[in-house]
Amino acid sequence: MQMDLRTVTIAPQRQTYGHVARHIGGDKPASRYQEGTIGLQTTGNQHYRPLWDPAHDYFDESRTKLKMADWYAFRDPRQYYYGSYVLARARQQEAAEAAFDFVETRGLADALPDDIRALALDLILPLRHVAWGASMNNDFIAAYGYGTGITQPALYYAMDQLGIAQFDTRLGLLLAEPEALDAAKEAWLHDVRWQSLRRLVEDLFVEQDWFELFVAQDLVLDGLLYPLVFQTIVDGDLAQRGGAAVAMVTQFQNEWAAETRKWVDAQIKAACADDAGNAALIGQWIAKWTPRAAAALCPLAEMGLGDRSAAVMDELCAALDARAARAGVRA
């Protein structure tokens, strides 16, 4: 129907939804992030216990040992709701696409020194499996976590890691024939240098406490892996040794890690601030998983950095501890 209306000012009856208003301290305009996040998961009656887990309600706070008085203390500093999330990633993928294009049209992949190409393939291609593991683990958090505040960004993380696994795959297809992916999977399955990492990833697949999984995967493992591989080895070393093309086509991974780290730290900080027991609990989880992750990443560090690897791993572990401490974790 067509109707020409004058613009009139009419008084709203309220500014936002009740459950949002009660959480943001009164009836005031709320952002799309807030309306699309706060209180979205049911906290009320649930009719049936899951056949697949009769010991719990479908949404159940006791699926983790973490205690939260307010599960919506988990806020995303990026304020991602679906729309802002896909817009951000669409911009980044456009940049990545341009980088792949640039490298391809100028034949930069063919111009790579052989040792650099070999290292890039050996180091990055098996990581597509690690990224897929990270995707599965974050999907687990999205599925069994409590409260949209943390489960929503966990799903975005899961999709990001699927995207990264796909960018890693494209890098393989850019630098080599598809068989290189088979060789990388073979290394992932059997090469001794990858086995502690694969064991760690598979052990995380059976971890049932979703917040412990978040600590082990997103804070510890990815918190060491991305700075090591994409920042230190690829952006630092490879770029200087004639491998700038590799750095160009992995910029998504680096940007993603820098952005996502802020979200991870904000969750740890919120958990530590909410309940006195959490800081020590998270500290125990970090202490449990960091040595395993560092040991699993050592062979990768050696591949890329040779005799500097031990020193770099120590630095990265110290940096991780410092991040945790800043977020309020008690060692």
Place this chain on the structure above:
Amino acid sequence: MDMPVTKKKKLGLKERYALMTRGLGWEPSYQPIDDIFPMDRFEGIKIHDWDAWEDPFRLTMDAYWKYQAEKERKLYAIVDAFAQSNGHLTLSDARYINTVKLFVNGFAPLEYMSHRGFAHIGRQFRDVGPRVACMMQSLDEMRHSQTQIHAISNYNRYYSGMAEFRHHHDYLPYLQVPKSFFEDAATGGPFEFIVAIGFAFEYVLTNLVFVPFISGAAYNGDMGAMTFGFSAQSDEARHMTLGLEVIKFVLEQDPVNVPIVQKWLNKWTWRGVRLLTLVAMMQDYMLPKRVMSWAEAWEIYFEENCGALFRDLARYGIVMPPCVEQIRLERDHLSHIAWCHFYQARGTSDFHVWLPSKEDMDWLSAKYPDTFDRYYRPRYEYWAKCEAEGKPFEATAVPMQCQVCQIPMMFTEPGDPLTLCQRHADYKGEQYHFCSDHCRDIFEDEPEKFIQSKIAGHEVFKGNAFRPGTDPTAEGFNPAAEALAFFRIEHGRDNGLHNGSTDERNFALWRGLAKAND
């Protein structure tokens, strides 16, 4: 999706997509695979060859982000424009807003549940292909939930009944129908969930849900809702191909799967159509400008489209669910029974009701020549007389509800519209009540599940529908008023008749201002 291969082997789209998804997986050896994927066997579905799974769509994440971002840009531009220009004042009639209320209260939380449910099964199938498809659907469902909440946000600023949609969905009696529907699916095993939601709901019944809402929005001037509906439909097309792929894949894997799937189709077609009672009522009574009747929609979207589908599935040994017989018998009664119920029980609803006008009733007579004038018009005329005499009829008793679908036991015997239909079953010394043979069958197949149903009426009697600290022994305790307070129904504003409601008055006032000349 241009692949950067120079003088390299050219990969086909399918091959390339396989590398980008299934190629990422591996056979684990440090942990038993049954521990990693502990949930995809207990339902008895047998899968021998996951490689036979055909990916129903081939969207890598980079392409997904790009396409979806484009859609989001367009959608929010329209939502913003609609809000900024007070687009709600261009609606056909203030009564239309009650459809929006029904939508945000009844369906937006289901989209959220769907998001969580697909995240769950996206972790549980042991093959990468279906997991990726389910994760992507989980992400889409988050989109649907949020775009609906965002598009309706502006309505909520001006009209009643929407502000507490989350709480209402959790506790309000009528909203336990959609809530229990989805929770039933999500608490089933992963295969039941995907058959229930991915196939029965998103494939078989989806047009019956969305077409009435979207075209209803379009006919009644609701640009915002229309746009999110259309925008969601393009995701829905992907979800439908997933639902169909799952069914065919499962049926082809082992003959043992056929009776299990048939049982789920029987259950979920019935539960789905029981849920659609709300949509039928919306179509026939709540849209000021109507699109088509429930009966017409059923003929087109079920009888024609799904008839062909079930003929196609016959080669696997699947038959049309037997409940369809009863649905056909109820076709010309469903919406009338529902609206009569909501009219009488208007005190505990969060949207407004009204008696159909003379023109409305003539439309209903034309659409339902065999039933409307005979069974329902006299009721409306009687209630109109009561209203005219200043004594509007209202039912305040707590109705008996079906233990499975949770709808008040308001349906009549199939083929006998003057006899109320009630079924019962005994289980472990308790008696349970059902609206139909089909709901009773569903109960008897899984009694341990359905004895858990939190029946809204029972919750009131058990004292579970009062705010903390309420003392039912206090002098002058008014259980009905206390329950409304617990439900967060603002009495006289959220509930009751449309005529004379704040929403009706404000709409008329604001539209008057907007139409007045300077």
